């Protein structure tokens with residue numbers, strides 16, 4: 001059975017109880033890492049700078065405490081453990097090139113892993129009656145690792 005690393009656990013602890021409930025159940029069936037829960041001002045500005053977020057502090061759902069948003073990624077048993085499906089990764093690791101003959105094959109496999117994870121998270125949320133939104137469903141800025149609780153829940 002998969003389980004959280006201490007870092008992942010620590011990050012999940014900074015999240016709203018709804019998110020904890022969903023993702024604590026998800027880890028029982030599928031392996032993933034929690035990349036980020038709450039972001040303070042410095043961390044938010046850093047995320048803006050490196051392109052992970054389009055928002056300045058405190059506009060992101062990651063900026064309330066506990067956090068209304070969480071970023072996760074599928075955890076692969078092979079190296080590298082966290083994958084974004086970039087050309088850089090595919091070129092860098094010979095094992096990946098052996099397994100995926102073309103870059104697009106590799107990229108598809110990564111996107112599929114994110115989508116699968118999201119489908120399972122959404123199914124759990126639905127069962128718990130929690131309105132969960134996945135960033136991969138957004139039309140303009142696809143944010144595959146990102147999940148947040150619908151604002152109406154806390155209105």
Ligand SMILES: [Zn+2]
Pocket residue numbers: 062069070071145146147
């Ligand atoms: Zn996020």
